[in-house]
Amino acid sequence: MTGRLVMVRQNLLGRGVRALGAFRRAEDGSMVIFALFLFLIMLMIGGMAVDLMRFEATRARLQATLDRSVLAAADLDQRQNPETVVRDYFARAGLLDHLSRVDVQQTINSRSVRAIAEMEMNTFFMRMLGQPTLLAPASGRAIESVSDIEIILVLDVSGSMGNNSRLTNLKNAANEFVTSILRDDVEGRISIGIVPFNGQVNLGQVLRQQYNAIDQHGVANVNCIDLPPAAFATADLPTTLPMPMTAHADTYSSTTTGSNTYVAISSSRPQTTLPSVNSWCPPYASNTVLMPTRNETTLRNRINGLQAMGATSINAGMRWGIEFLAPGSQPMFAALAAAGQMPAAFANRPFAYDRDDTLKVIVLMSDGENFAEERVNAGFRAGNAPIWRANDGNLSIFHDSMVTSTTATTICNSRPYYVPHLGVWHSRPWNGTSPSGTACYDPRVPAGTATVAGTTRQTWPQVWAYVRLQWVAYQLYARGFSGTNAGRMAYYNDAMDRMRTQTDTTDMDAQLQAMCRMARANSTTVFTIAFEAPANGQTELAQCASSPSHYFNAQGLQISTAFRAIAAQINRLRLVE
Numbered sequence: 001m002t003g004r005l006v007m008v009r010q011n012l013l014g015r016g017v018r019a020l021g022a023f024r025r026a027e028d029g030s031m032v033i034f035a036l037f038l039f040l041i042m043l044m045i046g047g048m049a050v051d052l053m054r055f056e057a058t059r060a061r062l063q064a065t066l067d068r069s070v071l072a073a074a075d076l077d078q079r080q081n082p083e084t085v086v087r088d089y090f091a092r093a094g095l096l097d098h099l100s101r102v103d104v105q106q107t108i109n110s111r112s113v114r115a116i117a118e119m120e121m122n123t124f125f126m127r128m129l130g131q132p133t134l135l136a137p138a139s140g141r142a143i144e145s146v147s148d149i150e151i152i153l154v155l156d157v158s159g160s161m162g163n164n165s166r167l168t169n170l171k172n173a174a175n176e177f178v179t180s181i182l183r184d185d186v187e188g189r190i191s192i193g194i195v196p197f198n199g200q201v202n203l204g205q206v207l208r209q210q211y212n213a214i215d216q217h218g219v220a221n222v223n224c225i226d227l228p229p230a231a232f233a234t235a236d237l238p239t240t241l242p243m244p245m246t247a248h249a250d251t252y253s254s255t256t257t258g259s260n261t262y263v264a265i266s267s268s269r270p271q272t273t274l275p276s277v278n279s280w281c282p283p284y285a286s287n288t289v290l291m292p293t294r295n296e297t298t299l300r301n302r303i304n305g306l307q308a309m310g311a312t313s314i315n316a317g318m319r320w321g322i323e324f325l326a327p328g329s330q331p332m333f334a335a336l337a338a339a340g341q342m343p344a345a346f347a348n349r350p351f352a353y354d355r356d357d358t359l360k361v362i363v364l365m366s367d368g369e370n371f372a373e374e375r376v377n378a379g380f381r382a383g384n385a386p387i388w389r390a391n392d393g394n395l396s397i398f399h400d401s402m403v404t405s406t407t408a409t410t411i412c413n414s415r416p417y418y419v420p421h422l423g424v425w426h427s428r429p430w431n432g433t434s435p436s437g438t439a440c441y442d443p444r445v446p447a448g449t450a451t452v453a454g455t456t457r458q459t460w461p462q463v464w465a466y467v468r469l470q471w472v473a474y475q476l477y478a479r480g481f482s483g484t485n486a487g488r489m490a491y492y493n494d495a496m497d498r499m500r501t502q503t504d505t506t507d508m509d510a511q512l513q514a515m516c517r518m519a520r521a522n523s524t525t526v527f528t529i530a531f532e533a534p535a536n537g538q539t540e541l542a543q544c545a546s547s548p549s550h551y552f553n554a555q556g557l558q559i560s561t562a563f564r565a566i567a568a569q570i571n572r573l574r575l576v577e
Contacts, residue, residue: 058121059136065093066115066138073104073113074142082113095119111184114141144571147357149190150292150350151181151570154321155306156366156531157287158198162308164556166367166531171303173560177363178299180567191292191346193324194302197317198310199280199373200224200246204288206341210332212242215381217461219248223288224281226375227319232511235518236328237319246281247376249464251500258485258492262421265393268471270464280374282309291333291342292324292349311371314540315512318364322519325360327352353523362519363566364544365529365559369537370508376460376469380499385463387476388429390455394421395467396430397476403443412440418480425480431455469499509540516544526550527566531559 069089073082083102090096098119105112117138123131153174161167181190195201201224203211208223224246231237250270272283286305293299323329327350337347351358386398402416402425415425426434427441431454463472478491519526528541529552538553545551550569552562 055121055134055136058119062095062098062117062119062136063138065089065095066117066140070113070115070140070142074111074144086115112141112143147189148351149359150325151192151361152195152321152324154195154317154362154364157196157306157308158312158368159309160368167308169557169559173563174303175300176560177563177567178296181570182294182296185294188294188345191294191349192299193292194290195317195321196287196306197313199313201316201320202281202288207289211239213245214242215244217245217248219283221283221285222248222281227316231319232514235322235326235522237323244381247381247464248279248281249376250279250468251374258489260479265467268468270468291336292346293343312368313373314366314370315508318512318515321362322515325350325524360524361570362524363527365531366537366541367531367533369534370505372505373503374500376500380460382460385458385460387458387463388455389458390430390432392432394430411443414441420475420479428452429455473499512540513543520546529554529562
């Protein structure tokens with residue numbers, strides 16, 4: 001159009017020059033005629049400016065209508081025919097007669113809409129110069145594209161999610177999100193994985209076997225790992241890094257009072273049944289990690305099977321979420337795909353961070369804040385325990401400090417086995433009966449055999465599957481060594497400190513933010529949702545997000561609105577022409 005305007009200007013100037021030349025050659029010219037010509041030229045130039053201003057306003061209106069229409073038509077969330085959407089925009093603007101063409105292409109995870117329009121405008125002044133009309137063109141193309149996208153949903157399933165219908169609302173929102181994201185993924189280029197977390201992240205047996213998990217306990221559906229500090233210093237978790245499995249132990253259900261009272265084992269069994277699960281890695285397969293897939297049914301089934309239980313370790317959830325987007329995990333993905341544990345189409349994922357046309361996304365949701373994590377210490381997670389279980393179910397424990405090794409006589413007279421249900425020390429493990437008062441202690445029994453008639457030496461996993469850690473600390477380690485409440489509690493606290501460690505929430509918050517910074521630095525978009533969370537949880541999640549617009553503070557059903565907004569941002573819209 002610029003070229004056409006230049007030609008119009010040139011024609012005007014040419015005609016003016018010819019008119020002046022004719023006037024100069026005329027023998028009967030006068031000043032009146034000359035002034036008249038000057039007036040006409042000024043009038044034509046001024047009129048041309050008016051026509052050009054009208055032309056530009058017409059063209060801008062036509063182009064703006066076209067831009068809005070193709071953007072709306074290209075939106076993958078709208079289900080109308082794209083061409084119908086464009087025509088409706090033009091009709092509402094009174095410009096439908098000027099729409100020339102609409103082209104729609106639905107391809108790989110995208111929709112492209114191109115439109116061409118033109119509008120003929122009558123001129124007021126330029127017609128006197130032989131230009132009765134000007135043609136205002138408009139064209140544009142919009143694409144909404146969701147190309148190669150890797151999404152990990154990191155979802156809080158702690159016990160508090162069972163309150164106020166939070167878990168129900170989460171399931172509805174997450175299911176809608178999955179449907180929205182996968183609906184137009186016609187070529188299978190979007191993958192979605194799920195990392196449920198409470199006090200730990202349960203990897204599931206197959207995934208856990210990809211890592212160097214030590215102190216294995218063999219408890220079905222209990223496949224959490226106690227992440228060492230080094231795990232929070234890198235995006236890729238080396239599969240060769242020795243990491244202890246989380247002991248299947250009930251570590252935070254105290255049943256002690258400090259008094260010299262025996263508490264029956266039957267009332268101190270680990271809580272492993274909903275809703276009173278009190279272990280850091282509850283044995284529920286429904287809460288295990290789901291590796292990336294695009295099968296909507298599989299995703300929905302896992303979401304619908306989530307159960308609320310346990311404490312809250314947001315740092316652990318984020319750590320594992322990043323792991324399944326890190327390019328260093330690609331060999332593991334290939335191995336799992338070859339074993340049929342995830343889609344073969346995703347064997348080459350996770351893609352490199354800087355790969356063109358790839359988007360990596362973490363959606364982190366929590367209703368809480370970090371809760372001081374507890375883990376069983378080395379030496380108490382695996383191997384033989386100095387604890388014996390009799391056929392009648394009672395336990396006894398061997399204490400080396402109660403062996404007097406001065407002479408053979410003092411050794412024989414030692415009574416190193418404490419029997420808590422009787423509150424006495426014996427020369428051998430409890431096997432259903434008390435030994436005679438003159439029975440000789442034989443040091444070869446605990447060292448040379450696993451059984452004594454009527455009783456069996458336990459491994460630590462067997463102990464934790466049978467009784468709570470606090471019960472062991474008080475009944476087996478504290479009661480036999482002091483006659484006062486204060487003394488027993490001192491022994492109890494010492495035993496607890498030796499058997500388990502607590503991670504301060506300040507350290508957990510720092511680990512969370514370190515992982516969030518690492519994700520953002522590695523071209524990963526981080527969305528966070530504080531779902532009815534306390535103030536500190538809101539602060540931590542807001543700081544974790546890629547930007548303030550990537551953070552959502554949701555109450556009740558607002559969680560669905562948050563997930564819809566995230567889906568809309570992932571299905572990013574680009575005006576490309």
